[in-house]
Amino acid sequence: ELLGRVESVLTRLHTADENARSAAARTEANRLLLADLLEAREPSWSLDREDPKRAVEVLESAFARHGLDIDGGTTEDAAQAIRSRGLGSEVALFLDSLTELRRAAGDKDGITRVLDLAHAIDPDPQRADLREALAAGELDVLRWIAKSGFEDQPAITIELLGSAFQQLNQKDDARRVYRTGIERFPADFALQYRLGRLLTPPEMESGVTADKQEAVECFRAALALRPDSTVVRYYLGRLYYKLQEPERSLEQFTIALTQRPDDGTFLFQVGNCKLAMGLVDEALAIQRPLVERQQPDWLAGWAANQTGRCLMARGEVAEAARYFRLAVDQNPNNPQFNSGLFEAVLASGTSEEAVQVGQRYAERFPDDPEVLNNLAWVLATTADVDKRDYPRAIELARRSLEINESDASWNTLGVALYYSGDAEAATDALRRSIRLQGAGNVVDWMFLARAHKLLGREAEARDWYERVVDYMNVNKIGDPEFLRFRAETDAEFAR
Numbered sequence: 001e002l003l004g005r006v007e008s009v010l011t012r013l014h015t016a017d018e019n020a021r022s023a024a025a026r027t028e029a030n031r032l033l034l035a036d037l038l039e040a041r042e043p044s045w046s047l048d049r050e051d052p053k054r055a056v057e058v059l060e061s062a063f064a065r066h067g068l069d070i071d072g073g074t075t076e077d078a079a080q081a082i083r084s085r086g087l088g089s090e091v092a093l094f095l096d097s098l099t100e101l102r103r104a105a106g107d108k109d110g111i112t113r114v115l116d117l118a119h120a121i122d123p124d125p126q127r128a129d130l131r132e133a134l135a136a137g138e139l140d141v142l143r144w145i146a147k148s149g150f151e152d153q154p155a156i157t158i159e160l161l162g163s164a165f166q167q168l169n170q171k172d173d174a175r176r177v178y179r180t181g182i183e184r185f186p187a188d189f190a191l192q193y194r195l196g197r198l199l200t201p202p203e204m205e206s207g208v209t210a211d212k213q214e215a216v217e218c219f220r221a222a223l224a225l226r227p228d229s230t231v232v233r234y235y236l237g238r239l240y241y242k243l244q245e246p247e248r249s250l251e252q253f254t255i256a257l258t259q260r261p262d263d264g265t266f267l268f269q270v271g272n273c274k275l276a277m278g279l280v281d282e283a284l285a286i287q288r289p290l291v292e293r294q295q296p297d298w299l300a301g302w303a304a305n306q307t308g309r310c311l312m313a314r315g316e317v318a319e320a321a322r323y324f325r326l327a328v329d330q331n332p333n334n335p336q337f338n339s340g341l342f343e344a345v346l347a348s349g350t351s352e353e354a355v356q357v358g359q360r361y362a363e364r365f366p367d368d369p370e371v372l373n374n375l376a377w378v379l380a381t382t383a384d385v386d387k388r389d390y391p392r393a394i395e396l397a398r399r400s401l402e403i404n405e406s407d408a409s410w411n412t413l414g415v416a417l418y419y420s421g422d423a424e425a426a427t428d429a430l431r432r433s434i435r436l437q438g439a440g441n442v443v444d445w446m447f448l449a450r451a452h453k454l455l456g457r458e459a460e461a462r463d464w465y466e467r468v469v470d471y472m473n474v475n476k477i478g479d480p481e482f483l484r485f486r487a488e489t490d491a492e493f494a495r
Contacts, residue, residue: 026085029066029085030086030087032066033066033068034090034091034094035228035229036062036065036066037059037063037091037094038094038193038229038231039062039230040058040059040061040062041059041094041097052101052102052104053105055101056098056101056102056105059097059098059101060098067081068082069081070098070113070117071110075113075116075117075120076120078117078120079117079120079121082121083121087121088121088122089122089127089156092118092121092122092127093156093159093160093190095114095115095121096118096131096134096163097163098114099111099114099115099131100167111135115131118131119131126157127156127157127160129141130142130145130157130160130161130164131160133164134164134167134168137168139168139170142161142168142173143173145161146161146173146176146177155181155184155185155188155190155191158177158178158180158184158185158191159178159181159190159191159194161177162174162177162178162181162191162194162195162198165177166198171198174198175195178191178194178198179195182195182218186221187225189222189225189226189229192218192219192221192222192225193222193229193231193232195218196216196218196219196232196235197215198215199211199212199214199215199218200212200239201242204370205406206407206437206441207242207437208436208437209437209438209439209440210438210439211438212243213243215235216236216239216240216243219232219236219239220236228259230259230260233252233253233255233256234253234265234266234269236252237250237253237269237273238269240252241269241272241273241276244441244442244471245475246276246277246475246476246477246478246479247273247475247476248475249269249273250270250277253269253270253273254270257270264290264293264299265296265299267290268286268290268299268302268303268306271283271286271287271290271303271306272306274286275306275309275310275313275479275480276477276478276479277476277478278478278479278483279478280314280480281314284307284310284311284314287303287306287307287310288303288307288310290303291303291304291307291323291326300326300330301330301334301337302327304323304324304337305323305324305334305336305337305340307323308320308321308323308324308327308341311323312343312344312347312480313480313481317344317347318344320340320348321341321344321345324337324341324343324344325341327340327341328341333365335368335370335371335374336374338361338371338374339361339374339375339377339378341357342354342357342358342374342375342378343378343382345357346358346378346379347382347383347384347387354387358375358379361375367403368403369400369401369403369404369406369409370400370408372396372397372400372403372409373397373400373406373408373409375393375396376392376394376395376396376397376400376409376412376413376416377415379392379393379396380393380394380397380412380416380419381415381481383484390416390419390420391420393412394413394416394417394420397409397412397413397416398413400412401413407432407433407434407437407440408433410429410432410433410436411429411430411433411443411444413429414427414428414429414430414433414444414447414448414451415430415443415447417429418447418450418451418454423451423452423454423455424451424455426448426451427448427451427452427455430444430447430448431448434448442468442471442472442482443482443485445467445468445471446464446485446486446489447485448464449461449462449463449464449467449489449493450488450489450492452464453465453492453493461493462493465489465493468486468489472486
């Protein structure tokens with residue numbers, strides 16, 4: 001009898017141990033699934049994106065990799081497959097994202113299927129109302145929900161409400177909802193992440209400084225909760241780069257590489273940071289091999305472009321032109337690739353060849369403000385002063401601003417006006433650039449300092465100059481072009 005009781009106890013202990021291991025394995029599998037879905041939900045980490053059909057494929061593939069066929073069988077079959085893993089509302093939020101993408105891709109049948117599946121695994125009535133209001137585009141209903149005490153709802157409902165406003169392009173409403181949610185649930189990863197993403201500017205835009213700084217705090221809070229999130233670390237690194245803090249940016253991408261060794265995206269960003277810090281040879285050693293990579297599909301072109309930038313900084317202009325041509329071959333419509341080629345040809349070729357390249361570029365994209373601004377920048381700032389064309393640069397920058405006002409174009413106009421001798425107009429343009437960003441950037445400050453000095457406003461000039469010196473020293477900014485401007489500025493203030 002005693003042996004029987006002992007055997008029974010051992011059996012129960014063994015069963016409990018097996019159950020614990022099984023539960024731990026399921027928890028880990030679910031963690032990996034949600035991490036995969038979070039990354040898949042993001043558009044490709046590319047500087048020229050976004051194709052909704054491709055985004056649908058990526059998110060669907062993430063489900064499939066974990067054995068979930070969301071379009072297979074009946075809706076209940078798919079719902080049961082998700083529920084059997086102990087998941088429900090967490091996955092429903094990713095289905096909401098898939099609904100948005102399928103809507104953008106014009107897949108009406110697919111929208112209905114995913115919406116029904118989200119309802120099946122997350123039957124909460126409040127969230128069901130939110131999904132239906134979003135599907136119908138009923139902004140008034142969403143705002144009524146936001147004003148009627150949504151603060152009493154759990155974090156996941158607040159996240160869905162904020163996401164609904166985002167999908168309807170109501171950034172201010174979404175920001176208020178996420179901020180309210182974070183006040184109640186400061187340790188909720190999803191809310192911190194969502195607000196951070198909302199405030200992160202697109203890849204090719206500078207963004208508002210205050211928004212970027214708030215986004216940094218959101219992502220830092222999210223990383224404190226999930227240090228292994230490469231998605232969050234990527235965006236934190238990009239924000240530091242946009243804030244002209246390359247050393248901090250480098251730290252984030254270096255950590256990301258320990259999590260995903262040899263990842264082309266993170267290597268590319270490390271190379272960018274090295275160049276921004278003035279470590280040109282190290283940057284070149286990273287970027288040049290990436291030109292040979294096929295995946296991700298954007299990498300070869302951008303690596304060729306950045307290789308060209310490194311070679312320009314080393315004075316190897318002809319070789320730089322070769323790499324810029326490789327970049328243009330990869331994507332003939334990319335404004336930065338074309339402007340890089342134009343700059344290299346302007347520096348190394350004949351005047352006639354440079355004019356031909358510039359005209360061909362401008363004629364191909366006559367109404368693209370980024371193209372016009374890039375051309376203007378090259379004509380105003382190319383290292384060979386004899387090859388600059390200030391009147392043409394001013395004309396192109398103003399044309400860019402007529403099409404679309406941006407801090408980049410105001411900055412270009414201000415720099416071109418300064419070099420042309422119109423310091424008063426330069427200060428106005430540079431202040432407009434600063435106003436759009438909230439605080440401006442180090443190039444704005446440098447040329448504003450120089451313009452004030454030219455106008456005899458010594459106190460204002462000195463204030464801006466000291467800001468430049470302090471910022472560049474603290475953040476270890478070594479970008480070759482910035483250093484060239486800094487050397488000019490130092491020389492003027494040494495007189």
